[in-house]
Amino acid sequence: MDTSRSPIELRGSDELSIRVGALAPLSRPGWTEAGQHLVAGLDLAVREVNGAGGILGRPLELIVRDTAADPQKAAAAVDELAELGVAALAGEYHSVVARAVAARADTLRLPFLCSSAVLDALTEQPTDWVARLPPAQSHGWRIYADFLRRAGHRRIAVAIQPSVYWAAGTRILRDHLALCGGTVVELDTSMLALAAVCDELFASRATMLLLLIGDPDAAASVVRAVRSDARLAGIQIGAPAGQPEFAAWAASLGRDGLAIPFLRYFPERLTPLGARVEAALRERLAAAPSFVAFEGYDTIMVLADVLRSQREEGRESDALWSRVAVEGTRGTITFSRVPGVSVWQWAWPPVQVVDRDPDPDQRGAFRTLHAG
Known part of the structure; x- marks a missing residue:
């Protein structure tokens, strides 16, 4: 592989779509309802990004894998998704599983935005390839x-x-x-x-x-x-x-x-975008959406911004997250380095x-x- 170029440039460069790998607990002993809400939010956002023209004219494609709350299964899924040419990873609810995903993503130099897991030390060492939406534990x-x-x-x-x-x-x-x-x-x-x-x-x-x-x-x-x-x-x-x-x-x-x-992880009042997304998620889920569904939606909106900017500007790994400023469903999302947290962190979502x-x-x- 030509390591002088970013993995985001290389992965899927010969395909029409830009693939994003999604990881979620969709079977027991995982918290399956959390996984379903997470995927609903991810999928809704992908559809909206594509409806607005995709990433510089190329559609996003979501490839979902069930982790079943199993770190080994999740790590194997990351390897499979990398072979399929995903440009980035998203998701996961269980912290011990997200830690396994983050470790493999860091090794593979594959961007991973953790949607809904809070363990402070998602990676053993600081990394520029992993960022997180929910607050640290x-x-x-x-x-x-x-x-x-x-x-x-x-x-x-x-x-x-x-x-x-x-x-x-x-x-x-x-x-x-x-x-x-x-x-x-x-x-x-x-x-x-x-x-x-x-x-x-x-x-x-x-x-x-x-x-x-x-x-x-x-x-x-x-x-x-x-x-x-x-x-x-x-x-x-x-x-x-x-x-x-x-x-x-x-x-x-x-x-x-x-x-x-x-x-x-919810504000007293959603943003106008959040209010619209809430209605759409409620229709999809036939139930009130949990905060995890909003985390899923916000994850894709952030990744779309990262992928779009990287393809326009050729960002290096240490700049993937530092320039993000995305209006999410629960506020403006930016990332920074937080003492004691090994990944790029939104500090802080409402709690x-x-x-x-x-x-x-x-x-x-x-x-x-x-x-x-």
């Missing part, structure tokens, strides 16, 4: 810790599945809450049966249980067990990673799934702590509890 989860502190919670329990992502989240919460005398107790769901989780939770004297569990069925099982245990009636449940955002959560758990605060209102008259509508 350390930023969003500190806002969630502020919410817990202001709500009066000083003793927190976490029901955790072993992973780099959940361990990082626990460390952020513990460090931030320690500043006000708070403590965090870990309950390893890989080692404890549900009854034992409830026993340990009761013994911990915690006032809040946080679900640090990536498997949708496992997370719902913990909620049901805690809600049905009379000893735990006074304990609140939270899910900082955002599981209650999705309609399937509410459908599965009913009233048990209400009043569970989570992080949502809210919300839950689904338990008032029967509100029918589970979202209510904002805290913003940062």
Whole structure:
């Protein structure tokens, strides 16, 4: 390969379309509804870019691959997509999977815009080939810790599945809450049966249980067990990673799934573009779009700008993201280097702590509890 030229120039140069590889969890144990919303946003934006003339007259083509929340499967998909000549990669919801994608993208010198995963260290070393839309975990989860502190919670329990992502989240919460005398107790769901989780939770004297569990069925099982245990009636449940955002959560758990605060990367008011996109996504999904769908849409709009500018200006890798200024659905998107974050970062998207209102008259509508 002629390494004097950018991979964006080389890939797909003999084809009519410009291909973008999309990665998303579309089968279990992945959070499939998140994957579906992500792909809906990506696809809508591709159609709109093409309707406006494509990239300098060439249409975008979206090639979707299911990661199933599996890092090895995702890395293999990146290799396959590279062989197919994609100009860039987009997507992924699960942080440990996005980390595997970012590592392969960096090795292959293939631009990757991470749509919806927040782990601070997406790559081992700083890279110019990877950028990210959602806030870094350390930023969003500190806002969630502020919410817990202001709500009066000083003793927190976490029901955790072993992973780099959940361990990082626990460390952020513990460090931030320690500043006000708070403590965090870990309950390893890989080692404890549900009854034992409830026993340990009761013994911990915690006032809040946080679900640090990536498997949708496992997370719902913990909620049901805690809600049905009379000893735990006074304990609140939270899910900082955002599981209650999705309609399937509410459908599965009913009233048990209400009043569970989570992080949502959404502004108080969408931009005019966001309002239009919301209507289009609602029609596509036959349901209210999650913030993940908006992340998907914004991802393609950013990549379209990057691809268009690179083909006009011949940008080098270190300039792929630095000159981006795109009006997205939730604000103007620009990228910068943030201390402690190994990739180019939008600093910062809007962050809210919300839950689904338990008032029967509100029918589970979202209510904002805290913003940062």
